[in-house]
Amino acid sequence: MVKKTTQLYEGKAKKVYATDEKGVYIVSYKDDATAFNGLKKGSIEGKGAINNRVSNHLMALLEKEGIPTHFIETLNDRETAVKAVQIVPLEVIVRNIAAGSLSKRLGLDEGVKLETTVLEFCYKRDDLGDPMVNEYHIKALGLASEDEIKTISDYSFKINTYLSAYLLDLGIELVDFKLEFGRTEDGNIILADEISPDTCRFWDSKTKMKLDKDRFRRDLGGVEDAYKEILKRLMGAE
Ligand code: TMP
Numbered sequence: 001m002v003k004k005t006t007q008l009y010e011g012k013a014k015k016v017y018a019t020d021e022k023g024v025y026i027v028s029y030k031d032d033a034t035a036f037n038g039l040k041k042g043s044i045e046g047k048g049a050i051n052n053r054v055s056n057h058l059m060a061l062l063e064k065e066g067i068p069t070h071f072i073e074t075l076n077d078r079e080t081a082v083k084a085v086q087i088v089p090l091e092v093i094v095r096n097i098a099a100g101s102l103s104k105r106l107g108l109d110e111g112v113k114l115e116t117t118v119l120e121f122c123y124k125r126d127d128l129g130d131p132m133v134n135e136y137h138i139k140a141l142g143l144a145s146e147d148e149i150k151t152i153s154d155y156s157f158k159i160n161t162y163l164s165a166y167l168l169d170l171g172i173e174l175v176d177f178k179l180e181f182g183r184t185e186d187g188n189i190i191l192a193d194e195i196s197p198d199t200c201r202f203w204d205s206k207t208k209m210k211l212d213k214d215r216f217r218r219d220l221g222g223v224e225d226a227y228k229e230i231l232k233r234l235m236g237a238e
Contacts, residue, residue, distance in 0.1 A: 026082070047224075053234075053235075070190055088152070096175060170236075178200070210226065212230070
């Protein structure tokens with residue numbers, strides 16, 4: 001089995017390690033939770049293990065749908081072997097229903113269905129507060145090429161279509177979510193990072209109850225239970 005060698009990076013929710021196999025990294029999911037660019041700090045018991053399972057489950061489904069992802073294999077509760085990539089420094093946000101920063105910025109009530117899916121890019125720069133950028137900024141700063149932006153956009157819409165339908169069958173509305181992509185050594189764009197209640201807004205389709213990190217961000221209580229509920233619905237569908 002693949003073994004960790006040196007730690008390459010520690011983020012707010014995960015650590016990434018180099019391994020004894022070329023082209024393979026190991027990610028290790030933490031229980032730490034932050035919000036508002038690290039201003040709010042806490043911990044969500046069991047989150048690392050849940051996000052590891054949720055993200056791997058969804059990435060495996062996406063692979064079957066023809067979306068290339070970094071997922072290789074689950075190693076244990078919180079660790080997964082992934083393809084080594086260089087992360088494209090963009091947060092790609094896909095929105096179906098108004099919520100969060102979109103509601104604030106455009107004065108839309110949370111829960112308003114958008115007439116078309118909205119795609120946003122933010123420059124991954126904590127020191128700048130991850131500012132929103134458009135395709136011109138991305139090219140002007142050399143963050144990604146025109147072809148890469150097109151690939152990333154196409155994959156993001158496909159992921160949204162597939163996941164929205166899959167989750168709705170489980171009684172979950174996919175309100176919005178954030179994706180990150182990486183470049184493999186041979187220059188291909190693949191889906192990286194995670195897809196979990198940390199990075200998505202999941203609402204119960206009937207009650208509209210929030211089943212994601214907004215419970216932590218907004219001090220709504222029942223954070224652990226919401227993460228467990230998402231895992232239960234996904235695993236029940238296996
Ligand atoms: P926003 O409404 O705060 O811009 O968030 C949009 C989506 O992106 C939401 O599903 C949460 C996710 N997200 C992250 O995964 N990481 C972040 O740092 C932020 C700000 C949002």
